[in-house]
Amino acid sequence: MTLENIALTGRVLGVLLYAPPESEDGQQLLATLSESEWVKEWPYGDAEQLQTAAALIATGIEDEQEESLAEAYQRLFVGPDTLPAPLWGSVYLDKENVLFGNSTLRLRRWLRSNGIDAQHDRNEPEDHIGTLLMMVAWLAEERQGGLVEQLLTKHVLPWAPRYLELLQANAQHPFYQGLAQLAQITLSAWGEECTAEVESLDLHF
Numbered sequence: 001m002t003l004e005n006i007a008l009t010g011r012v013l014g015v016l017l018y019a020p021p022e023s024e025d026g027q028q029l030l031a032t033l034s035e036s037e038w039v040k041e042w043p044y045g046d047a048e049q050l051q052t053a054a055a056l057i058a059t060g061i062e063d064e065q066e067e068s069l070a071e072a073y074q075r076l077f078v079g080p081d082t083l084p085a086p087l088w089g090s091v092y093l094d095k096e097n098v099l100f101g102n103s104t105l106r107l108r109r110w111l112r113s114n115g116i117d118a119q120h121d122r123n124e125p126e127d128h129i130g131t132l133l134m135m136v137a138w139l140a141e142e143r144q145g146g147l148v149e150q151l152l153t154k155h156v157l158p159w160a161p162r163y164l165e166l167l168q169a170n171a172q173h174p175f176y177q178g179l180a181q182l183a184q185i186t187l188s189a190w191g192e193e194c195t196a197e198v199e200s201l202d203l204h205f
Helices: 003-016 024-033 047-062 069-078 089-093 102-113 129-141 145-156 160-170 174-193
Strands: none
Touching (some): 003 145, 024 047, 047 069, 069 174, 129 160, 145 174
């Protein structure tokens, strides 16, 4: 498990799946992703996969769409309509598809037992996909490889691929279609690098 690669990619994906595109962090990443050079530095996926995702991302940033990037973010991440790809693990892992479900409480216990403070700006569950990926990145930056693997295999990878599948299918905007592809490539590679098996949990969404 290459912690430097996880730190880099987890930070990028986490911010883009959490922060509005017009935010300072979002704007910095959009400027980087609008150039093609970043593909050479991305440590996961083959050239064809990355070029496909990068082309969608660049199109979504540079070309005028019927729906702006900010409008797409609002529709996919905020509402007020029902989100086509809910961002929280408990929606997928709990039979009632609720926020702050049993899986969220399980994650909260794990964080507390390992002395981890899940810092996020909004008053929402800790199992938001963006929060989790930034947490993975932070643990990797802190050289906590064992905790990175536990967080991934127990609390992220059991449900995140389903979220990314729904995001790609319902994004209707090239930027988020490409981002979903890039995240799928990356999280799949993370799973392959883990020495422990990803927990097999029932999905309900």
